[in-house]
Amino acid sequence: MSEQPPDILDVTPDGRYFVTRGRLWRMSNPSLDPDRREQLVTELMAARRDVKAALAAKDAIALRRARSAVDRCKRALGERGPVWWDDGAPDYNRHMAVNTPYAAWFEGLAV
Structure with a gap:
């Protein structure tokens, strides 16, 4: 299981997704080199601006x-495109958690 970033409230037990408003969003590839991850996040923030x-x-x-540019960065981070x-296991990125195998886990979260 990957370490949970402080701004993310709920990460699936396998560390593949975080949940926002009931929807699963794929986490970045935890095996990325930290310097490369930092570079990609910097590029992603610039692209969002x-x-x-x-x-x-x-x-x-x-x-x-x-x-x-946003899409290229998110793919390089592993948040889109082929799974890392x-x-x-199939990809449930952008699916509602209640409609996935994570439903029981999600239902057990404190709301």
Whole structure:
């Protein structure tokens, strides 16, 4: 099980997802080199700022580029794209927890 970041309230017992408003979101690949992870997170935050700026400017081309940069970073972090685990378990990213094998665990959380 991976260490739980302080800003994430509920992480599945296997450390693959965190839950926000009942939805599962894939965690970053825990085997990433810490320096590489830091670099990718820095790039991700910059890309998210670029999305915000493009939306404010109503610049469709800049928005498309910024969203593409966000996607590239999230894929490199392992939060999107192919799963980072190798046991053949399916990906439940973005699924409602109650509709997955994590339902009993989720129901047992203090709300």
